[in-house]
Structures are given as C-alpha cells and as structure tokens.
Amino acid sequence: GPVAGGLSRMYVDWVKIYSLRSFEQARVEFVHPDQQEQLPLNNVTLLLGDNSAGKTTVLRAVALAALGPVLDQSGYMPKSMVRWNEGEARVEASIRVHALDRSSDTVASDIVATTVTIERRGSRELLRPEKAISELAFDDESPAMLVLGYGATRRTEPPAEFHSATRRKLRALRYERVAGLFEDHLGLTPLEAWLPKLERDKPRSYCHVLDLFASLLPSDIRFTGHLERDEYVFERGHTVLGFSALSDGYRGFVGLLSDLFFHLCTGLVDGDDPRDSRGIVLIDEIDQHLHPTWQRTVVASLTRALPKLEFILTTHSPIVAGTVYAANIRLLTSDEDGVSHVETPNKELHGLDADQVLLSEAFGLRSSRAPDFVDQYDALARELEPGDWQTSVRLLKLLEQGSAGLDASIEAPRAPAWAHRAKELIKDSPADFAAVAAKDQQTGYRTTSKQSAKKKSAKKKSSAKKKANSR
Known part of the structure; x- marks a missing residue:
C-alpha cells in the first residue's frame, strides 16, 4: 500500500x-x-x-x-x-x-x-x-x-x-x-530565478551546487557563480561570457543542469548535499x-x-x-x-x-557512408574480377579516401598484394569485401613496406659482398 x-x-x-x-x-x-x-x-x-x-x-x-x-x-x-x-x-x-x-x-x-x-x-x-x-x-x-x-x-x-x-x-x-x-x-528554470536565493538562504548547499557545475561542465569552461548585468557569467580561457553569449550546446546543457539542481535543492535543509x-x-x-x-x-x-x-x-x-x-x-x-x-x-x-x-544491431545500418558513395562503390565492386589489380586498388582507395579515391592515381607496386587479397575477399557481396578490405589495408601497406625493406637490405648486402670480392 x-x-x-x-x-x-x-x-x-x-x-x-x-x-x-x-x-x-x-x-x-x-x-x-x-x-x-x-x-x-x-x-x-x-x-x-x-x-x-x-x-x-x-x-x-x-x-x-x-x-x-x-x-x-x-x-x-x-x-x-x-x-x-x-x-x-x-x-x-x-x-x-x-x-x-x-x-x-x-x-x-x-x-x-x-x-x-x-x-x-x-x-x-x-x-x-x-x-x-x-x-x-x-x-x-x-x-x-x-x-x-x-x-x-x-x-x-x-x-x-x-x-x-x-x-x-x-x-x-x-x-x-x-x-x-x-x-x-x-x-x-533559469539560474537567475533561484540561485541567488539559495546562496543567501542555504550557503552550504550553494557550495555543493558550484561543485556539481565544476564536475559536470567540460574542462574548458567554468561557472563563476557571479551575477553581472543581471545574468550569471562563465569563463572560457581568459574570456568572460554571460549565459546568453554561450553556444547552443552550452546553453542547453547549463539550462538543463540549472532546472535539475533547482528541483534537487527544493526542500533541502542548508548543508544537505543535492548529490545525495x-x-x-x-x-x-x-x-x-x-x-x-x-x-x-x-x-x-x-x-x-x-x-x-x-x-x-x-x-x-x-x-x-x-x-x-x-x-x-x-x-x-x-x-x-x-x-x-x-x-x-x-x-x-x-x-x-x-x-x-x-553497423551493430543497435542502429542496423549497412554503412555509415553517404548513400550515393555506397552506390558508386558497389557498382565498381561488381566489376571486380580475379587478377584485376587496378579495380581492387581503386576499391581500397575508395575505402580509405572516400570520394577523393575516385580520382586518385594507382600505384602499381602495391598491386600484387592487394590484387591477391581482392581475389579472396570478393566472395559473397561487396559488403564482405568492404569489411575485410578495410581491416586489410594497413596489412597491405605493411607487407609492401616490409618486402621493400627486405629487398633493399638484401641489395645492400649483395653490393657489399661484390665489393669485398673485387678486392
């Protein structure tokens, strides 16, 4: 009951x-x-x-x-x-x-x-x-x-x-x-409608409210607790701003906190902490x-x-x-x-x-990219055939660079590794290719750079060996 x-x-x-x-x-x-x-x-x-x-x-x-x-x-x-x-x-x-x-x-x-x-x-x-x-x-x-x-x-x-x-x-x-x-x-409820009275009648609870503002506002802005020209002011860096001069985001959130704290403090005895x-x-x-x-x-x-x-x-x-x-x-x-x-x-x-x-079940999107871009990507992915390294590189550039990848130059040295991956990736749908290729991009770069480094190292050793033999 x-x-x-x-x-x-x-x-x-x-x-x-x-x-x-x-x-x-x-x-x-x-x-x-x-x-x-x-x-x-x-x-x-x-x-x-x-x-x-x-x-x-x-x-x-x-x-x-x-x-x-x-x-x-x-x-x-x-x-x-x-x-x-x-x-x-x-x-x-x-x-x-x-x-x-x-x-x-x-x-x-x-x-x-x-x-x-x-x-x-x-x-x-x-x-x-x-x-x-x-x-x-x-x-x-x-x-x-x-x-x-x-x-x-x-x-x-x-x-x-x-x-x-x-x-x-x-x-x-x-x-x-x-x-x-x-x-x-x-x-x-605006700050000016209740906070001055709280400061006057319940100074200890007022201090708790200031602490709450400090803990909830981003570190780049501070609520001063001071009234100037009939509105409370805030500090952002070395700039003092009245509430009305704050951005929509700050005004909206500070306004929400003001109303919330006002109601939390209603009926409290001085010294009561609204956090309780x-x-x-x-x-x-x-x-x-x-x-x-x-x-x-x-x-x-x-x-x-x-x-x-x-x-x-x-x-x-x-x-x-x-x-x-x-x-x-x-x-x-x-x-x-x-x-x-x-x-x-x-x-x-x-x-x-x-x-x-x-892309999870919570939102259920197939892609977070612009729909017209996805259409372009899908159309290109459907053209991909085994051994077509140019298209595979173009697809990976699209994933990496967005629409800028449409006009990007294709660098042949990367083609062998990426074309080989493309043959494995393009199995069921463009979405499968996109998902795995996105994870595979850095591996492609690393593989290429490692192979290049190994070749350079081997070339140096071979050159040094030839010089030694000629002596």
Whole structure:
C-alpha cells in the first residue's frame, strides 16, 4: 500500500505498457542503484531506437506510473496517448520506495505496484490513476517522490520572462517537473530565478551546487557563480561570457543542469548535499546540441556526479551509445505494423567506435557512408574480377579516401598484394569485401613496406659482398 511519513525517495524497477501510443504490450526493465546486480554504470538506462519507435512514450509511461494521482489534479490533460482503435491504455509499474528516518539515518525499502489507466471518451482522454504511492507526493515543498522529466524541445526561459507564480496557476510543481515530456517548448528554470536565493538562504548547499557545475561542465569552461548585468557569467580561457553569449550546446546543457539542481535543492535543509538525492530523472535526447567530444563523456559524468539518482535517457547518438554497456541499453524497434517492441542488445557496445555502433544491431545500418558513395562503390565492386589489380586498388582507395579515391592515381607496386587479397575477399557481396578490405589495408601497406625493406637490405648486402670480392 501507500508509504506514509518519512522522506520517501523512489526508483522504478520496470513498467508494463498496454495500448499506449505505438505499444500494444511491452515490458521495460530499468537499471538503478538498489539492484543486487552491481554494474559499472548502475544508475542509468539508455533507450535507443528509430524515430517513432516509442522512446519518448517509455519516458512518459514512467512519469505517469510514478505520479499518476498527482498529475490527475495538476493541470495535465492526456492527449493522443491511447493507441488508435483502443478504448483505453494502461501502465503498470514496480516502484521501489525508500522511507528515510532522519533521526537514525535508516532506510526502509518497499516495493509498490502501481497502475494508471487512460480512458478514451469520444475525442477526450481521461486519466484514471490508483491511490498515490505516498501522501508526500502532494507536498510541493517536500524533496520526496522526486521525478523530473525533460523533453526534446526543452529550452531555457529568459529570466525576464520567467514567472514562477504564473506557472503555479497553470501547473502544480509535481507536474511542471515532467511537463516537458508532454508539452512542447516548455521553458526550464533559469539560474537567475533561484540561485541567488539559495546562496543567501542555504550557503552550504550553494557550495555543493558550484561543485556539481565544476564536475559536470567540460574542462574548458567554468561557472563563476557571479551575477553581472543581471545574468550569471562563465569563463572560457581568459574570456568572460554571460549565459546568453554561450553556444547552443552550452546553453542547453547549463539550462538543463540549472532546472535539475533547482528541483534537487527544493526542500533541502542548508548543508544537505543535492548529490545525495534519490529519485528518477527522465531526459529525452541527452546528446542534444552537444559536440562529439562532449557526447563521449556526458552520460558517465552525469551519472557519477549524481550517483543516487536513477537516469532514464534517450539518444540518437552512436557516440553516446558506445559509452554505456549492453546491460544499460534497451533497443526499441517497430515492426511492419508500426508496433513497438523492446529488447536488450545481444552484443556489447561499450568501447566500440561510432562506425561500429552504427553497423551493430543497435542502429542496423549497412554503412555509415553517404548513400550515393555506397552506390558508386558497389557498382565498381561488381566489376571486380580475379587478377584485376587496378579495380581492387581503386576499391581500397575508395575505402580509405572516400570520394577523393575516385580520382586518385594507382600505384602499381602495391598491386600484387592487394590484387591477391581482392581475389579472396570478393566472395559473397561487396559488403564482405568492404569489411575485410578495410581491416586489410594497413596489412597491405605493411607487407609492401616490409618486402621493400627486405629487398633493399638484401641489395645492400649483395653490393657489399661484390665489393669485398673485387678486392
């Protein structure tokens, strides 16, 4: 039953989804810190899949299951959630709840089953939640029952346009925290709207927030914590930049962190460290606007900086996908009827490069190269015959140099080794040739250079021997 009293924090073990948008029936299991199986990344689940495969729907399902009763009274109106031609949708979930007793620092853990139904009534949809997991969910000032959700269209609200009182009239705080998953272009809480008050009222917690910024921003930029001309400033090298002068990538990520830290600090006593917060954080397109260099580290840095939060993320980035383990990944696919399915990868992705990830089952590409280039390559590969060293060298140059290889000169000394390899490689399809030839290129170079070095060495020895004999 519902958990009462204490400081309740929660994780989600799994959700079952019935007739919700593209899903007929699916079960999605999540990774969180309380699980018995300890993983290298033990607090993150990454959802991968094509557009319309259902990634955002899974995030919404978690929010609905965890906050259903609160959402019903908060301004949330279901829209286009029930699968076409179905009368209702249902989400079931297993929620792991902690009731923390501050006096003894002991944690009582309980697993609560919850169900939320959405009924279709004509053109309307009605939310039918069960009883709340905890009465604390209705207390906006409590840090308990924390669920935060960030949609793909998130943006940081300019400070002059941010009015928290107006927002509260439209949405209760609990719903506002996840509204970005259900509404487009919802503004995030800017730093100027809350950080000055935190610095004034809770200076020790403010210092923890500065530490969090330092651990999560790339090393080439620093958050100063100083307000100048009504906005917070950052240092990049010897340059001072206001928030509005940052690039889209920095503004987007700093804006996300600002909103996240604001909600983590709500209800904390001064000195409480937001890094100790437990709860669920849902982020659609974590890689949004981020340079590939940043994509390589964003998941690990975020999950390690806030190790007690459960993160459920989506991405289209093969770089991000290659930074987590297969155990952290859920693949969402659509069948011919547009029905979504969920599975875990059979092969490990962690440590693979972007090309390898794109060609894996997680993305399913035949090639990461431009389609017109692949067509040119395939056409040339079909012309290859045993002993045709010119075409084999041309193919290898295409693999190495891209379209520039079409006009590259062909160097005959490399031909024998490559032509011999080509006869072995071109067996079943151009793709087979491409895969093995790509691995074989350096061997071809090394073989040629080694043979050349041996010939030169032998020639020198022979020349020296002749000179010695002539004496």
